[in-house]
Amino acid sequence: MKLNIDDKNATENPAIAQRGVGDVFDFIVCGAGSSGSVVAARLAEDGNASVLLLEAGGDDAAETVTNPGQWPLNLGSSRDWSFVGQPAPGLNGRCLPLSMGKGLGGGSSINVMVWARGHKGDWDHFAAEAGDDAWGYQSILGYYRRIEDWRGVPDPTRRGVGGPAYVAQPQSPQPVAEALLNAASAIGIPVYDTPNGEMMEGPGGASIAELRIRDGKRESVFASYVRPLMSRPNLTVLTDALVTRLIFDGQRVIGTEVLVDGQRRQFSARCETILSLGAINTPKVLMQSGIGPEEELQLHGIPVVQHLPGVGRNHQDYLAFGCTWAYRKPEGVGGGGCEAKLYWKSASHLGQPDILQCQLEFAVPSPIETGLEPPEHGWTMFTGLAQPKSRGRLRLSGPNTYDPILIQPYSLSEPEDMAAALAAVDLGRELGNGDAFTPLVIGETAPGARDRSGMIDFVRRSAVTLRWRLVLSSESGQPI
Template sequence: METYDYIIVGAGSAGCPVAAALSADPDIKVLLLEAGPHADRFWVNTPAGMGKLYFNKLLNWNYHTEPMTMLKDRRMYWPRGKTLGGSSSINGMVFIRGHRGDFDSWRDLGNPGWGYDDVLPYFRSMEHFERREDRFRGQGGPLWISDPVRKEPASGDFIEAAKQLGHRELEDMNGEEHDGVGFMQHTIRKGRRHSAFVAFVKPILHRSNLTVRTDCRVERLLFEGRTVIGVEVFHKGRRLKIAASREVILSGGAINSPQLLMLSGVGPAEELQKHGIPVVLDAPGVGRNLQDHFYVHTGWRARADSSYNANLAGLRKYWEGFKYLMSHRGYLALGSSQVAAFVKSQPEEERADLQISFRPMTFQYNADGTVDVENQPGMGVSVYQLRPNTTGAVTLRSPNAADKAVCTPHFLTDPDDISAVISGIRQIRDIMTSKPIAARVVSEEIPGPQVCTDDEIFRFMQDTGNSAHHQGGTCRMGGDGMAVVDERLRVHGLARLRVVDASIMPHLTSGNTNAPTIMIGVKGGDMIRQDMAPRRSIAMEQGAT
């Protein structure tokens, strides 16, 4: 029977920093398990390759929601990374920590140690911000944070137009101030994607006490009473049991972590009994509190000099490819968006509750599932609400671990959420029709000038609204009856089990969620080391439960 001190389930944005922290002690044996394959591939390493990964069947879980009544029974596509690095290996590489108030709210909801001043040292320690180090930003950490290698003139004009409307320009949106408009930062190092795996685990693969295993699906947790003693995995056609003498850490993300808990008998008793799963612990909060950022995209036909679509389409894309291979620069070295504006949907909001993102290029989604850059010059502008009231659930489709979980986000069911996004679309139009960006616009293509009233905008949201792919909250941190983990990320009611990923967020952060998810992994790894559980002797029988 294989035995490790710690077993980490999921080598993604949080699991990789946990593995790095725990394996720093040479006397601690760590096993990092990943359901997907390795990630060292050209289109993973190339920032502009994210479009090639959006529907990738090998490196992506390719989730879909259930049909949603308020979205005319549409099923929404939810890509999630299924490879070393998890979603940090397939995402748009945007690095946004969130607002100070996000973390202070986590603390005030009964989670001491999670306020902004508590988490700031972890953000600083984990990053190498290429521009500088100060009391808000770090250098020397494993994760490289960079500015866009090219700052397009159209992006500068978008910032200037937003300023004309009263929005403050931010020199660093991950510094002291969060609300305003400015260039985004990305997890890109010298023109290559810098995923959580590349940053935290690849440099330490030589550690003899760290084992990384790919293509290994964890199907259930193993218990002795209410103490977790290991995992059962499916690997290369075989089911194996692996023991953990200290702890098991779930870092599978907001969909996989609650699913694994429920498959193992930890979750709402009624849900488990429906699928014939013996109840180890009735934990009603597992899978509940599902949150995501509802995303609406607008498209603008642009002057040729205002978009780099032409550089990534036709014959020019081969020239860009050659330049990238020679220098790791150019358009293939850019992240998904250039500019973000954090704005209020209503003046009475305490802080920004909308994120508007601008990119001087546009995609088209093909019927065969591929994504291509549009041939005609275009600019894309999107908006999502940062702090939605709407929550949904992750539940089981069956007791079979190979079956995908049921994801029900309940988008467009809260009137305040709807009003906020409608305001966001109107504010996009205000910016795009203001100088100097207005001079670059040929026409509004999506939704188009014929969509004017609130009812028309709402119908447009129903028809086209999507997800920003920022799922979280399904193993919520807190001390009440619906919380799944405590402030040390230990699962309530069970011993030697933690959840360390975006599922522990009491509510989403203000912005793209990859940066705070990595921080959760860094802080979680530190807490596990501080709390170092004593080894226990495990004589695991073949029939262990």
């Protein structure tokens, strides 16, 4: 279905029109998630190039997308690809659910809306690996300033104003968020006014989170970048359009084959075709098109266009472990439920933070394998790995569009990850059991005090990806 770019309300909530589109464009961008939305907008903004933006999912008009407090209801729904990993030895054979946004905005339409920028050490590492200072932190700060429309305390060196990405902190954070900052300060972790300025240049710290919420509504990357351009005749956005494979002239990509409303179509690109289908669907489409490890393609009878052994390799994801406390009485939930965050190091010798703590203002159930019940009212510290060492692999199960991708995450396969996980859980428990939380909580419900082997068992049984999926109450539709 084509978004009606002529609708007078298109910039607010584009309508869907049952109209056909042409077959040839200058650029084809596959995937209208965070990356694809930016690329399509930048290509279309000067009006000289015709751009087709393809999205397998639907629009972003649902209340569960626009209302920040309802984001958990998207997980496991039609707006989620709902991938599941293969049994992972490091997780006691568990299969890890892997949620990923499906629809305009991609993950930015179903996530928690926290604005999180890369650490200085990460960008300087990229620059060193590439041998190009343009990837370094000082260079990237210029991009951050141009991207942001920062509504907090001015910081001309690090923050930008007037960019497409609206970023603001909650005006009145919940008491549990303030308690986290006080607990961090009490054990010597510095507290910052914002998490994306000076805090991203040193050993870490704690701060009230920055959110992509404007006037009480979600602000996805699609909304920030593409929607303002929807009235331009050179931009076409097609939803319910599943990219199935690339079309070649020799070894040159000249377009895509797409299922549009279930009908197979081909679109041609005069200049370039850009795949921005996420970390799972991008390698799937590449391999099923004939680009990837030769032995993998031949196994499924796929003609090899280009032997590229790295496709499907080096899969990375961020694991988190839920530590939960029961409230004395029900407390409010602000923003999207995450109003405070913390970055810190699992060991003092490290040069930069490798632990991410994301505080959720409601009690999230642990995976059923832990045997732990969540409190009726409480809060959760998702304490996780920001620098995981384990690497996984994606394999094909067949050559056809609906043959599922096999995701082998190899979670916690590297001993450094288990060491960091134990340190992360210890830190989360130390914070949550600190005096700052005493007025708010009765006590800890997960994981509770354990010896080392018991904590290792908890880590393996409780680990979820930060693309995690909540268990929802069938009666209220609220997280339980």
